[in-house]
Amino acid sequence: MSRDARWNALLELLAAHGRVEVEEAATTLEVSAATIRRDLDQLAEQQMLTRTRGGAVAHGVSYELPLRYKTARHASEKQRIGRAVADLVPAGGVVGLTGGTTVTEVARGLSVRTDIGGDSAAGSSAPPALTVVTNALNIANELVIRPQIKMVVTGGVARPQSYELTGPLASGVLQEITLDVAVLGVNAIDVREGAYVHHEGEAAVNRLLAERAQRVIVAADSSKIGRRAFARVCELRRIDVLVTDDAIDDEAAAGLREAGVTVIAV
Structure with a gap:
């Protein structure tokens, strides 16, 4: 080893x-x-x-394990979830991505989408480009070199545990934009109370991402379901879709669907 x-x-x-x-x-x-x-x-x-x-x-x-030490946890599940979520994002749209290892896999899935082109100018025959808004420095670092993706990064104070930018600078940017889709990475999902993360600053930014989006997708492996963490991001009614792995408990999946959440297990 x-x-x-x-x-x-x-x-x-x-x-x-x-x-x-x-x-x-x-x-x-x-x-x-x-x-x-x-x-x-x-x-x-x-x-x-x-x-x-x-x-x-x-x-x-x-x-809270720092992000660099969480990559190997449920790696295959996160990769499957990432690809599935990436396929749900419309080409030519604006997508907001939080931080986290699972959402990082979503970003990687978006980067290899063949239907996302690099030139959306009028009259161009290329597929439309994609705009990504994120407060995660590691995701921005991976996507900024992709010519087919317009990369927008919020300001804020960086947390070394997650590489996420938080605080009023991040919130100030998000209050001025609209998103087609927000993809949230969370630390826990309670089937009655909603989605949670460990840090209150990250919860505030993630909540604002959800509020600015027409559609909210949570990307989380099944180990996160049925748990709570310190700070709530949003209630279940704010979540449109949960993409998780096929080890999700049947009772938990039924409870989420009853609350109006579309559950996709991959």
Whole structure:
């Protein structure tokens, strides 16, 4: 197992349990205790955790994995969801994208759409271009080199955990535009209360994206469903479509559909 894979696994254990023990982690990951100690020391140097005697604990009460460590979680499901959501975005439209690993896969799906051309000028025979509005720096970085996509980035203060821009500068831009579709990445979906994220600043920007859009699509793997996080983004009535993976619980899917959400499982 590579170092990056071990670090990702250790942070997964930390996110799930709040603490990790050296001997247990060594057994789980099938490496030596010395290797785990070294990994924990290096993660502590990056302020990703707090070392304790015999292991480590998470910082704070609520633990949020930074985006760069979440890429491997449910990777195949997120890729399928990303492609499916990208196919729902109309060519020539304006789409708003939040941050997150699943929405990053949506952006990658949009970047390879063959029906999105690079010249929408009058009289051009090329397919219409697409306008993407995002507050996510990593998504903007991936799409800005695509000539067929007009890239609009909000202002704001960058969060290192998610690469998302938040605050009044981001809100100020979004209040001046309209969107055909908003694609929201969330940390949790409660089948009665709606969609949630960990950070209140991200929730505010995501909520505004939803309010400025004619249609709202939530892209989330099934592990997010039936949960709550700290800050609510929107009620279920604001969500038109949920695209998730086929491991979604039947009862949860039925509850979402009863609330008026179209559920697409891929």
